[in-house]
Structure formats: structure tokens, C-alpha cells
Amino acid sequence: MTNPFRLIRQFFTNALQIEMEYRAEFFVSALNSMLAFGSGFLVLYAIFHNVPTLGGWAFEEGLILFGVFLIIEGYIAMILKPNLSRISEYIRLGTMDFILLKPINSQFFVSFRFVNIWAFPSLITGCGLVIYGMWALDVLSVLSVARFILMLIPALIIVYAIWCMLNTTAFWWTKVENINLMFRAFFEAGRFPVTAYPGWLKLVLTVVVPVAFMTTVPAQAAFSDLSLPMTLAGWIIALAALAISHLFWRFALANYASASS
Amino acid sequence: MTEAPPPIRHSGLRKFRALLAFYSTEFSNYRAEFVIYLIGGTQPLIMLFIWVTLNNSGALEGDYSSGYFICYFLLIYAVRNCNAMWFTWALDQEIREGDLSFKLLRPVHPYWNYLAYQLADNVIRVPLMMIFLVAGMIATGAYTELSVSHLPLALMGLFGGMAIHFYSNFLMGTLSFWMERTLGIEMMYYTLMLLLGGAIIPIEFFPDTVETIIRCTPFPYILGFPVDVAMGNLSGPEMLRGFAVQLAWIIGIGLLGRHLWIRGTKSYAGAGA
Numbered sequence: 001m002t003n004p005f006r007l008i009r010q011f012f013t014n015a016l017q018i019e020m021e022y023r024a025e026f027f028v029s030a031l032n033s034m035l036a037f038g039s040g041f042l043v044l045y046a047i048f049h050n051v052p053t054l055g056g057w058a059f060e061e062g063l064i065l066f067g068v069f070l071i072i073e074g075y076i077a078m079i080l081k082p083n084l085s086r087i088s089e090y091i092r093l094g095t096m097d098f099i100l101l102k103p104i105n106s107q108f109f110v111s112f113r114f115v116n117i118w119a120f121p122s123l124i125t126g127c128g129l130v131i132y133g134m135w136a137l138d139v140l141s142v143l144s145v146a147r148f149i150l151m152l153i154p155a156l157i158i159v160y161a162i163w164c165m166l167n168t169t170a171f172w173w174t175k176v177e178n179i180n181l182m183f184r185a186f187f188e189a190g191r192f193p194v195t196a197y198p199g200w201l202k203l204v205l206t207v208v209v210p211v212a213f214m215t216t217v218p219a220q221a222a223f224s225d226l227s228l229p230m231t232l233a234g235w236i237i238a239l240a241a242l243a244i245s246h247l248f249w250r251f252a253l254a255n256y257a258s259a260s261s
Numbered sequence: 262m263t264e265a266p267p268p269i270r271h272s273g274l275r276k277f278r279a280l281l282a283f284y285s286t287e288f289s290n291y292r293a294e295f296v297i298y299l300i301g302g303t304q305p306l307i308m309l310f311i312w313v314t315l316n317n318s319g320a321l322e323g324d325y326s327s328g329y330f331i332c333y334f335l336l337i338y339a340v341r342n343c344n345a346m347w348f349t350w351a352l353d354q355e356i357r358e359g360d361l362s363f364k365l366l367r368p369v370h371p372y373w374n375y376l377a378y379q380l381a382d383n384v385i386r387v388p389l390m391m392i393f394l395v396a397g398m399i400a401t402g403a404y405t406e407l408s409v410s411h412l413p414l415a416l417m418g419l420f421g422g423m424a425i426h427f428y429s430n431f432l433m434g435t436l437s438f439w440m441e442r443t444l445g446i447e448m449m450y451y452t453l454m455l456l457l458g459g460a461i462i463p464i465e466f467f468p469d470t471v472e473t474i475i476r477c478t479p480f481p482y483i484l485g486f487p488v489d490v491a492m493g494n495l496s497g498p499e500m501l502r503g504f505a506v507q508l509a510w511i512i513g514i515g516l517l518g519r520h521l522w523i524r525g526t527k528s529y530a531g532a533g534a
Contacts, residue, residue, distance in 0.1 A: 028445035035449050039456035046467045051320040054311075188304045191461075196311050 007104065008112055015082075015115040025118045029077075033121040036073070037129075040066055040191070055196030060136045062193070065219040067129030068152070069191055072159055072214060074122030080163045082114040085180065088170035091256075100253070107249045111164065130222055139223050151221035151231065154238030155214045161241035162209075164249065171252040190215035210237055276369045277377060284381030305341060305460050309334035329492075332406035335397045336488040337460050340419060342390040344426040344483055346382040348375050349447045352434025356529070365526065372431070372522075379427055408493030414500065418487035421507045425479050425514060432518035438525030453478075459485025465494070476503075479510040 019025070044066055048059040057065070087110055090096040100106055130148065134140040166179045173179075186209045194202050194212040206212040213234050220226075312330040315321055352375065355361040364371045398404040433446050440446075455461060457480040464472055464485045475481055486503050489495050495503065 024440065025445060028449075032445050032449045032452075036452050039453055042467070042471065043456050043461050046462050046471065049468050050322060050466055051315055051318075053320070054315070185304050185307075189307045192311055196314060197307075198310050198314055201307075201310050 004108065007108075011113050012115055015113075016117060019115070019117050022118070029118040030121045033070070033074070033119075033125055036122065037070065037125045040070070043191075055193040057193045057195070060133045061219070061223055063136070064130050064133035064222050065193060065215055066191065067126045067131075067133060068155070068215045068219045068222075070122050070126030070129065071152070072126075072155065072187075072190075074119050074124075074126055075156060076159065076163070077119035077122060078116050079112070080160060081180075082116040083111050084163050084167040086110070086114070087167045091170055096256075106253070107164070107246060111160070130219075134222055137223050144222060147226055148218060148222040151218040151226065151234055154234040155218050157238040158210055158213055158241050161238075161245040164245040168245075168248055168252045171256050186211055187214070193219070210241075213237055273369075273373075277373050280369070280374060280377035281381050281384075284377050285384050287381075303338070304455075305334045305337040308337075308461050326406075328401070328403045328406050331401045332398070332403035332492060333463055333488060335394060335401075335403060336491055337484055339390055339394045340422065340484050340487055341460060342386055343383060343419060343423055345386065346379045347430060347447065348378050349430045349433045351375075351378070352431070353437040356434070356437040356525075361529070375431060375434075376427065379423075379430075406492055408491065411490050411493050415487050415491035418482070418490045418504070418507065421504070421511060422483040422487055424511045425507070426483050428511060428514040428518050429479070432514055432521065435518055435521040435525050438521070438529060454480050454483055457481065458483050459488065464489070477506065479514065482507040482510060 041063075044059070044062050047054060048062065052058075054062060087096075090099060090110070099109055102109060131140065134144060134148075162183060163180070166183060169179060186205075189197070189205055190211045194205050194216045197205060202212075217230060217234055309331060312334070313327045316325055316327060316330060352361075355364065361371065364374060398407075429450060433450065436446065457464075457475050457478060459481055464475060464481050467475060482503070486507065490500060490503070
């Protein structure tokens with residue numbers, strides 16, 4: 001297989017050329033992330049206007065969490081959505097066959113071929129919020145940023161794996177546009193710390209749909225010490241999810257009777 | 262004896278009924294999708310648990326019962342399901358790919374097409390959703406929070422909200438005459454509807470000045486307003502003002518959409534035609 005990093009660079013330059021045709025999209029996207037930030041902030045502010053803590057979290061801690069939420073939203077809009085939601089199109093139009101013939105890992109290709117660069121305002125706002133929250137809590141240091149990144153990476157992997165699996169169901173159902181709504185429904189819960197939910201729901205959001213590891217844990221890593229079990233749990237779940245998504249992809253391909261033949 | 266063939270009458274209503282029947286059949290092909298929608302719409306239920314937990318912790322000022330939040334978010338769930346259909350993307354696609362040209366040739370304005378599209382979706386979805394709503398209300402006893410005498414008014418508010426949602430979709434769709442990819446705008450609308458519409462935090466919990474501003478935007482009138490009416494949370498004058506603002510938005514968004522549609526179709530050179 002060709003060097004994946006060189007491929008990613010190739011994909012990125014090419015996607016950049018395509019996206020330059022939609023420059024107006026930048027303004028929509030910038031406005032979009034400003035509104036997402038503004039309204040999300042307003043909701044957070046309003047909640048803390050009524051209560052001093054939410055699930056034991058203070059306002060600034062909630063801001064960091066909201067920052068993580070925005071980073072992940074930006075990551076979905078920038079990389080996951082432009083790529084993975086195309087799977088169903090590849091199958092319907094028969095282009096999947098060409099992808100399978102390419103001398104590279106097909107899961108890799110369908111996952112990282114495109115980049116929607118216009119989604120970056122969300123990423124920047126998210127990062128800004130995390131940094132601001134850490135500064136306001138007086139915990140901003142190289143070490144805490146490193147801790148944060150250490151837990152953000154498994155979060156990104158988990159989100160990828162779930163998106164990939166949801167869209168792989170297109171091999172059977174073809175029309176899957178709405179399945180991403182299901183992810184959305186659970187991910188919305190990640191706006192708030194899992195400790196704010198009643199016990200059974202906390203368990204569901206940690207173990208069944210690991211929303212806890214997508215937003216709560218990385219945010220916590222930014223402002224407090226990480227326990228070793230938590231760190232390990234995050235990474236184990238992330239790697240397991242990645243492995244399962246790959247197995248599921250292979251399983252889907254094995255059952256795939258091409259559309260064009 | 263020869264009888265003259267009965268005159269073929271294409272009354273508007275009959276055309277609309279035909280469209281409605283068509284889309285109902287089409288949607289019933291996607292039953293699995295409705296299950297997904299019903300799960301996808303559960304986000305208000307997640308908020309239900311947050312607010313009940315917050316309330317139980319005693320941190321919340323004011324005297325609210327758990328039933329209040331259960332009833333509120335169950336109703337939000339129901340209202341959201343009545344406003345779950347989106348056709349902006351369909352309009353967007355038709356305009357860009359030129360399919361609109363064929364629709365323009367038909368003897369019925371495309372507008373009725375989209376209305377039928379949205380209503381047919383509700384014909385299938387609402388009964389399903391009602392099962393959940395009624396079961397949830399009875400199981401938790403939250404129905405006692407409802408103000409029965411206000412229900413007819415609440416229903417009126419619900420229909421008003423659906424009209425705003427419909428015209429907003431139409432308006433956003435017509436923007437495709439001038440813009441590439443209107444989906445970003447649709448996302449914006451969606452976010453604002455959820456966050457400012459009362460799906461995450463009841464509007465009365467916003468700080469006062471913020472609340473006043475939000476009540477001037479169209480978003481609360483889609484979700485939160487009919488729910489507040491149904492629970493009797495609003496005084497007479499507040500309700501009156503609410504209905505007035507709602508009506509103003511329906512007319513405003515509707516007229517703007519109509520205006521853009523007329524301007525757009527005038528200069529439209531259907532790409533695929």
C-alpha cells in the first residue's frame with residue numbers, strides 16, 4: 001500500500017481545489033458556527049443562571065465541555081460527513097466497484113478522500129473555548145493541554161468508528177441519510193456532563209453509546225487530573241471501536257453484490 | 262340515448278388530495294425510517310432527564326415539580342415530531358438539477374406539492390408519536406400538568422408553528438435560485454430552532470432580557486409556545502401577544518418566500534431542461 005500520509009496530502013490538495021469553487025460556503029459556514037456558538041453559549045449561560053452547578057460542574061468547566069462539543073461537531077462537518085455520507089451514493093451509482101479496485105485500503109479511501117475546509121470556524125471556536133476555559137480556571141499549562149489532547153484523540157476515534165459503522169449499513173439499506181440523525185440524537189447529550197444524568201442513563205451514555213468518552217472525559221482531562229483507569233478505558237474503547245468498525249466494513253464487503261454487474 | 266361525458270373537473274382540492282395520497286403511499290415505503298426518526302427525535306427526552314435531575318437536586322429556584330418538566334419535554338417531543346419533515350433539500354436539488362422545470366409544467370403549483378409532502382409525512386408519523394406521548398403521560402402521571410381548557414388554543418399554536426416551519430423551509434429552498442448549497446442555512450435554522458425554540462431549556466428559564474429578545478424571533482413559536490399554552494403557563498395577554506407574533510411571522514416568512522419564488526422562477530433557466 002502507498003504511504004497513507006502522502007495519500008492524505010494528495011486528497012487534501014485535491015479537495016481544496018474542489019472546495020475553492022464554493023467560496024461563498026465559507027460565509028455560510030462562519031455564520032453557522034457563530035450562531036451555533038452563540039446559541040449554545042446562551043443555553044449554557046441560562047442554565048447556570050438558574051443553578052450554580054450542573055452535575056457537579058461549574059460554568060467555566062461547562063464552557064470547556066462545550067468547546068469539546070464544538071470541536072467534534074467541526075470534525076464531523078469537516079471530515080466525516082463529506083466522506084462517509086457518500087458511501088450510500090457510491091453503492092447506488094456503482095462507483096463503489098472502482099473504489100474496491102484501487103490498490104489502497106477501501107475503508108481508508110471512503111473515510112478520508114474529501115475535506116470540507118469551510119467547517120474550520122467551528123474547530124477554531126471550539127479550541128478557543130477550551131483554552132479560554134482552562135485559562136479562566138487557571139489550569140492552563142503545557143501539561144494540561146497534553147492531557148487534553150491525550151483524551152481528545154480517542155474521542156475522535158470513537159466518533160469516527162460510530163459514523164463509519166452507521167454509514168456502512170448502506171450496503172444493506174442503501175438509503176441511510178437519516179441514520180446520521182440517530183447519532184445526532186445521542187451526541188446532543190454530550191453538550192452536558194454525563195454526571196448531570198440519572199444513573200441508568202449515565203451508564204447507557206458511558207457504555208452503550210460512549211458519549212461520555214466523546215465530550216465529558218476530554219473536557220475533564222483539560223481541567224483535572226486524569227485517573228489511569230479512565231485514560232486506559234478511553235483508549236481501549238477507542239481502539240476496540242475502530243477494530244469493530246473495520247471488521248464490520250470487511251463483513252459488509254464480503255456480502256456486497258455490486259450494483260453495476 | 263347518448264349521454265355527454267361528464268366534464269372533467271380538476272378542482273384544486275382534488276389535485277391536492279391526489280398529491281397527499283401519492284406522498285402517503287411513498288412514505289409508507291420507508292417505515293424503517295420512521296422508527297429512526299422517532300429515536301432521532303428523542304433528544305428532548307434526554308433534556309427531560311437533565312431537568313428532572315436538576316430539579317431533584319434542589320438547586321433550581323422556584324417551585325417546580327418533576328411532573329412539570331416531564332410534561333413539558335414530552336410535549337416538546339410531540340411538537341418536534343409534527344415539525345420533523347424537511348423539504349429544503351428537495352427544493353434545493355430540484356432547482357439545481359433542473360427537475361423543477363417539469364414540476365412547473367404541471368397544472369398544479371409546486372407549492373401544493375411541498376405542502377402535501379409535509380402533511381403526508383405527518384399522517385404516518387403523528388399516530389406513531391401519539392402512542393409514545395400518551396403512554397409517557399399516563400405512565401408518569403404528567404398529564405395532570407396539562408391545562409385541558411387550553412388544549413384547543415394549544416392546537417392552534419401547534420398549527421401556527423407548523424406553518425412557520427413550512428414557510429421557512431420553502432423560503433430556504435427558494436434561496437437555491439441564487440446560492441449553491443443551501444444546506445448550511447438549513448443547519449443554522451435547525452440549531453436555532455432547537456436551542457432558542459425551547460427544546461433544550463424552557464424559554465422562561467432564560468434571563469429576562471434574553472427571554473424578551475427570543476420571544477421576538479420565530480423560533481419559540483414553532484416548539485415552545487404551543488407547549489406553554491397547553492400547560493397553561495402563559496397569562497391571557499401573554500398568549501394574545503404570542504399568537505400575534507406567531508401570525509406576523511407566518512405572514513412575513515410566507516410573503517418573503519412567495520416573493521423570492523416569483524423572482525426566482527422568472528429568471529430560472531432550469532439546468533437540466
